[in-house]
Amino acid sequence: MRLRTLFLVPAWFWLAALFAAPFAIVLGYSLLTRGVYGGVEAPWTSENYARLVDPLYLSILLRSFLMALAATLVCLILAFPAALFISGAGKHKNVFLQLVMLPFWTSFLVRTYAWLFLLRDTGLINTALQSLGVIHVPLPLLYNDGAVLLGLVYGYLPFMVLPIYATLERLDPALVEAAADLGARPLAAIFRVVLPLSKPGIIAGAVLVFIPCLGAYLTPDLLGGGRTVLVGNLVQNQFTTARDWPFGAAVSMLLMGLVTLLVWRILRREVEDLV
Numbered sequence: 427m428r429l430r431t432l433f434l435v436p437a438w439f440w441l442a443a444l445f446a447a448p449f450a451i452v453l454g455y456s457l458l459t460r461g462v463y464g465g466v467e468a469p470w471t472s473e474n475y476a477r478l479v480d481p482l483y484l485s486i487l488l489r490s491f492l493m494a495l496a497a498t499l500v501c502l503i504l505a506f507p508a509a510l511f512i513s514g515a516g517k518h519k520n521v522f523l524q525l526v527m528l529p530f531w532t533s534f535l536v537r538t539y540a541w542l543f544l545l546r547d548t549g550l551i552n553t554a555l556q557s558l559g560v561i562h563v564p565l566p567l568l569y570n571d572g573a574v575l576l577g578l579v580y581g582y583l584p585f586m587v588l589p590i591y592a593t594l595e596r597l598d599p600a601l602v603e604a605a606a607d608l609g610a611r612p613l614a615a616i617f618r619v620v621l622p623l624s625k626p627g628i629i630a631g632a633v634l635v636f637i638p639c640l641g642a643y644l645t646p647d648l649l650g651g652g653r654t655v656l657v658g659n660l661v662q663n664q665f666t667t668a669r670d671w672p673f674g675a676a677v678s679m680l681l682m683g684l685v686t687l688l689v690w691r692i693l694r695r696e697v698e699d700l701v
Contacts, residue, residue, distance in 0.1 A: 489656060502586060542649070593624045594624055601619055
């Protein structure tokens with residue numbers, strides 16, 4: 427037991443240094459008062475949390491949840507067929523997996539900027555459509571919710587594909603064959619056999635996509651152009667433009683608490699299903 431504890435000491439140290447200490451600092455900031463020139467100062471107050479019930483901030487939080495949920499659902503719709511195809515690709519599956527992970531070879535910022543050149547009024551899409559005579563006026567493809575959703579789905583789709591693929595890879599093909607022997611058509615076998623058995627991968631992928639989408643600020647800032655303000659942008663603005671660190675810390679604590687509660691509920695439900 428002592429040897430086990432000794433080996434756990436480095437992990438406890440890094441956990442305290444990289445998580446507990448920053449968490450305590452942000453929590454402390456959220457209970458202090460904004461300084462005259464930014465920063466924080468005494469006295470201690472709970473006013474920062476009271477401001478969170480303002481309809482403006484509640485609407486931003488709701489918009490963030492809806493945007494993250496929409497991105498997660500779109501990723502699931504696109505990722506499941508892709509993962510199913512890769513799991514049955516035989517000797518070529520490694521090639522397709524490399525293609526899924528290929529975007530990670532470049533910076534997320536560079537990939538997001540690429541969408542700016544594709545979606546802007548003089549971008550590739552509008553230029554091509556105008557050249558073909560399909561449109562005469564550029565389409566408003568940029569600086570709206572649709573562009574933000576597109577950027578989120580593009581950025582986090584691999585996080586949905588890989589967990590679902592890992593689950594489907596371990597799926598016994600005999601189960602699908604048994605469903606076919608019992609008269610189930612391919613589509614029915616997918617929805618009634620494959621999809622329920624891939625539930626762990628779907629849940630893992632949904633968590634991996636929903637959480638970063640909920641706190642995203644780079645994609646909404648670049649592709650939304652300031653018109654789509656999510657909770658991540660709110661936190662960023664409080665720490666930079668507004669220089670209201672206590673309120674930014676309070677928003678961060680609220681977001682962290684909601685995400686923790688959500689993940690805890692999902693994990694608890696998984697344990698209950700296993701029992």
